[in-house]
Amino acid sequence: MRRRRSKKERIALLxxxxxxxxxxxxxxxxxxxxxxxxxxxxAAERWKGEGELxxxxxxxFVPVDEKLSxxxxxxxxxxxxxxxxxxxxxxxxxxxxxxxxxxxxxxALASTDLGKGDASVIAVGGDFFQFHPLRLLSGSYFREGDLxxxxxxxxxxxxxxxxxxxxxxxLTMKIDGVPFQIAGVIQREQDFASQKAYxxxxxxxxxxxxxxSLHETAGITSYELxxxxxxxxxxxxxxxxxxxxGHGEIVVNSGRFRMGRLLGLVAQFGxxxxxxxxxxxxxxxxxxxxxxxxxxxxxxxxxxFILIPAIVLTVTLFRLLRRGKERLTxxxxxxxxxxxxxxxxxxxxxxxxxxxxKHESR
Numbered sequence: 001m002r003r004r005r006s007k008k009e010r011i012a013l014l015x016x017x018x019x020x021x022x023x024x025x026x027x028x029x030x031x032x033x034x035x036x037x038x039x040x041x042x043a044a045e046r047w048k049g050e051g052e053l054x055x056x057x058x059x060x061f062v063p064v065d066e067k068l069s070x071x072x073x074x075x076x077x078x079x080x081x082x083x084x085x086x087x088x089x090x091x092x093x094x095x096x097x098x099x100x101x102x103x104x105x106x107x108a109l110a111s112t113d114l115g116k117g118d119a120s121v122i123a124v125g126g127d128f129f130q131f132h133p134l135r136l137l138s139g140s141y142f143r144e145g146d147l148x149x150x151x152x153x154x155x156x157x158x159x160x161x162x163x164x165x166x167x168x169x170x171l172t173m174k175i176d177g178v179p180f181q182i183a184g185v186i187q188r189e190q191d192f193a194s195q196k197a198y199x200x201x202x203x204x205x206x207x208x209x210x211x212x213s214l215h216e217t218a219g220i221t222s223y224e225l226x227x228x229x230x231x232x233x234x235x236x237x238x239x240x241x242x243x244x245x246g247h248g249e250i251v252v253n254s255g256r257f258r259m260g261r262l263l264g265l266v267a268q269f270g271x272x273x274x275x276x277x278x279x280x281x282x283x284x285x286x287x288x289x290x291x292x293x294x295x296x297x298x299x300x301x302x303x304x305f306i307l308i309p310a311i312v313l314t315v316t317l318f319r320l321l322r323r324g325k326e327r328l329t330x331x332x333x334x335x336x337x338x339x340x341x342x343x344x345x346x347x348x349x350x351x352x353x354x355x356x357x358k359h360e361s362r
Contacts, residue, residue: 017309024309027302031295035257037191038291040284043131044254047099047226056235057131057253059285060223063278066246067219070125070208073102079242080227087230097228101126102208102220103282110154110204111174112162119158120203121175122282123211123218131224132284139169139184142207149207151183158202159185176214180206189287193294197287222282249279256288257295263303265296 036042044057062068077100084097103124110119129141137159142151152175159166162173166185173180186205188198212218223243227235236252243250255261281289 013312017312020305021309024302024305027298027305031257031259031262031298031302034291034295034298038193038284038288039189040132041253041256041288043099043224044226046133047130054229055226055254056229058225058227058235058239059251059253060225060239060243060245060248061251061279061281061285062221062223062246062248064221064280065278066248067104067221068102068223068244069219072244073100073125073220073223076243080238083238083242084228087234089228089230098226099127099130100223100225101128101131102223103128104208104211104218104221105200105280105282106211106215106218108175108204108214109177110158110162111177112172114164115162117158117161117202119175120200121211122203122205123208124205125208125220126224128205128224131226134186134188137166137185137187139182142183144207146207148181149210150180151207152180152210153183153205154185155203156185156187158204161202175204175206178214180210189284191287191291193287193290194284196290197283200283221280222285247278251285253288256292259299262292262296262299265292266300 041057044055048055080098089097101124103122106121106123108119108121110117126144129143134153137156139153141153142148152173154162154168154173156166159168163171168182169184171182173182188194208218208220225235225239227238229235236250239250
C-alpha cells in the first residue's frame with residue numbers, strides 16, 4: 001500500500017509548486033518586456049496608429065557582393081504600388097499604404113577645426129528614422145524629400161570629439177574633406193542588446209545620395225518596409241516575389257517575439273548562428289536576434305518551470321477523481337441502493353396494508 005504524504009511533505013510540495021509557478025510568470029513577463037524593448041522592430045505598430053488596416057514590417061538583407069542600386073529600389077516601389085492598386089486599395093493613399101527605407105555602412109574621416117577621427121557611416125534613404133526613432137539630443141532628423149542632401153546626424157561620442165558639445169545644429173564639418181551641415185545629434189539606443197550589437201565606435205548618419213557622391217561603388221545592403229496587409233501574408237509573399245533579394249535574406253519583423261516563434265528558435269539551437277548567405281547584418285538586426293535568443297531562453301525556462309506544478313496538479317486531480325470514484329462506488333452508491341430498496345419495501349408494505357384494509361372492510 002502506498003504511503004500517504006505527511007502534512008509537512010504536502011506543505012513543502014505546495015510551496016515548491018508556488019515558487020516554480022512564480023518563476024514561470026517572471027520568465028514569461030520578462031520575455032514580454034524584452035520583446036517590446038526594440039523600437040526598430042515596432043515600425044508597423046507606429047505606422048498603423050489607430051487605423052483598422054493591418055500592416056507588416058519586413059527587412060531585406062543583401063549579400064555584400066550583391067549590392068542594390070536606387071533604380072532597383074524605385075522599380076520595386078513601382079511594382080508595389082501597382083499591386084496595391086490591383087488589391088483594390090485606395091490609389092490616392094500610396095503614402096499611407098507603405099513606408100520604406102534603405103541603408104548601407106562604411107567608414108570615413110570626420111573632421112573640424114577642433115578635432116578629427118575615423119567615423120562609422122550609416123548612409124540612409126527613404127524614411128529611415130520612421131524605422132529607427134533615435135533619441136535626438138539636439139536638432140532634427142533629415143528626410144528623403146529635403147532639398148539639401150548635405151545634412152548629417154552625429155552620435156553623441158563623435159559630437160564631443162569634433163566639437164566638445166552636442167548642441168551643433170547648423171554647424172559645418174567635413175567628411176573625407178567634403179563640407180557637410182549638421183542637422184542634429186542623436187543618442188544611440190540604450191537597451192542592452194543594441195549596446196552589445198553596436199561595436200563600430202563613434203559614427204554618423206548621412207543620406208545615401210551624399211555617400212554615393214563620395215563613393216561611387218556604394219550600394220544598398222539593407223532595405224526595410226512596412227506594408228499594408230489586406231489579406232494574410234500579402235506583404236511577405238509580394239516581397240519574396242518582386243524584391244531583388246538575390247542570395248540574401250528576408251526577415252519578417254512583425255510578430256518575431258511571439259511565443260510560438262520564440263519556442264521554435266529553441267529547436268534551432270546550435271544552427272541559428274551559422275551564417276551561410278554572406279550577409280553582413282546591420283547592428284539593429286543583430287540586436288533583434290540577440291533579444292530573440294534571450295526571449296526564447298526565458299520562454300523555454302518558463303515552460304520548464306511550469307511543468308512540475310502542472311504535473312503535480314494533474315496527478316492531484318487524478319487522485320481526487322479516483323478517490324471520488326471509489327467513495328461513490330463504496331459508500332454513496334450502496335447507500336443510495338439501500339435507500340431505494342427500503343423505499344420499495346415501504347411502498348409494497350403500504351400497498352399490502354391498503355389491500356388488507358379494503359378486504360376486511362368488506
